[in-house]
Amino acid sequence: MRSLILAVAVVALVACSDKNEPVKAGKANDSETLDLQGAGATFPYPLYSKWVAEYQKANPRVRINYQSIGSGGGIRQITERTVDFGASDAPMTDAELAKAPGKLVHIPTTLGAVVLAYNVADVKSGLKLTPDVIAGIFLGDIKTWDDPKIAKDNPDLKLPRDPITVATRSDGSGTTAVFTDYLAKISPAWKEKVGAGKSVKFPVGLGAKGNEGVAGQVKTTPGTIGYIELAYAKQTGASCAWVQNAAGKFVEPSLAGISAAAAGVSKDMPDDFRVSIANAPGDASYPISSFTYILVYADGADAAKAKAVASFLWWAIHDGQKLGPDLFYAPLPAEVVAKEEAKLKTLTAGGKPLL
């Protein structure tokens, strides 16, 4: 009994003494490194992780952790203030903005494209798809690869008789929002039956989690077509379809096509940057392009963290843009960058401007 009491006492003392150490270290850490948490879209994740790595090299006191959980998750986390910045491909709707405890600001960070990746035997590249065909496939009206509607635009391709397996996103996704926004624009049937949004009821399709999940499914299952972000398509080596744009030209997904799509809209960019560039006019435009945004509060709660986020964003829209093209993200047009600089200067914390 006595030795038991002694043992318990020793354990208690040891536990108490250990408690002091982490607190001290924590205090010391606070003045040395700043931890920023971000969460949201999987669309720009390859670029953001490169940005985080480069920015941390130049600013070793800042540690940024970005979790790619989907645009829906990013919007929810920033609304609940569990992260320092959110990320979303689709701009927040007025209803979502109203739910946030403060005013949220959209900062476009880069441009990307949603491509239609496919895995068809004997067709390694060069599949041309018109908007009607894309809508038909995703509505479930076009069921096999050798359907005359597809063969019409691809006379020199050997299309097999296999059924089309559609791959969609099972999680709430900005990539889905961009893609369904495009579909709603080019297909009244889609707009009425399904609508646009981060999480829609797809008429057909196997659901996979994240851009990675859809890319994986396309890669491993022959006869599959899915919509993924350009960077993921290039990284997994998936074949991307040529899409017919508003001007009637078939365009391959490329940085030039994305920039052409964005060029038209830069002059009319609204003040809050919420805009859709789907099915943009122009001969060279790739029709399924989109801005992607980082979301921050106009008035930040924690001054040190808000300033760090603002500095990171300033770096991202200037130096960070150079890292985009290697990862297949198009740089922001100059007029948009100028407008963003003005916007970033209006960010405050506790009323005091950050930059």
Next chain:
Amino acid sequence: MRPRATEVNLGDRVFRWTTAIFAGIILVILAGMALQMLRASAPSLSKFGFGFLTSTEWDVVREEFGALPFIFGTVVSSLVGLIVAVPVALGIANFHSELAPSWVARPLGFIVELLAAIPSVVYGLWGIFVVAPWLRTTVEPFLGKTLGFIPLFAGPPRGYGMLAAGFLLAIMILPTIASISRDVLRAAPTILREGALALGATRWEAIRSAVLPFVRSGIVGAVILGLGRALGETMAVTMVIGNRAEIAASLFHPGYSMASVIANEYAEASSDMHLAALSEIGLLLFGVTLLLNVAARLLVWRVGGGPTGART
């Protein structure tokens, strides 16, 4: 040294109260979870009522929710898992308890239990890279050609779908059913077997006629426990089931299970009704698995002789 009477009592009392508090904490956590889920699903319960269980609509944009496709998916994938796992598990249990020489029995028991230790996610990865392609290229075309007239095996082979999920679940619940069945079989008195063998029965006849009727409720309990585990499996199922909220007759068709939809959609559900609907599905799952596990445990104890396993 004589222990003083008061010292002994105090130590014992402290010990009793401490352990009682620990036991009580479990009950409190369980009750707390149930209450929290009830609270979280209140908006959905009041809006959809009983229709939630019968509606097939799951439209986030229009905020119409119904749990029937998920209930169907969970039940069907678990049933497929059971149908594949139970014969194999009973075979393993019989072999292990009755027929295996001891130098085989020990490693066999160890390896079967090892299957239970593999994380669900690892099963899911194996399912994506091995099971789904195998089903798509070998099993499903074969079933389609030979039994394609049955609606169960109609449709193009995709690999991902109800059959893949059922197959993975079968492997995951195999160790549970096998080890509990083996314990239950061992708990049958040897006199039963010896009596049957003495009357001239073969091994199989002795097991079938003397032992199995005695342990029947225990084996049913083991199967129900396996079912309980299958109902709640999340990661492995969500990686191969196809994640499509649809009810279809074919096993090749994708489906969606209750645990999968919660795992996929909870992190970014932003509307209150969506969150409430997902919480209600969680409540359903919680209630069903709780009931099944209670029933199964009672059945197993009836044979095994109570919660401590002691034979009275």
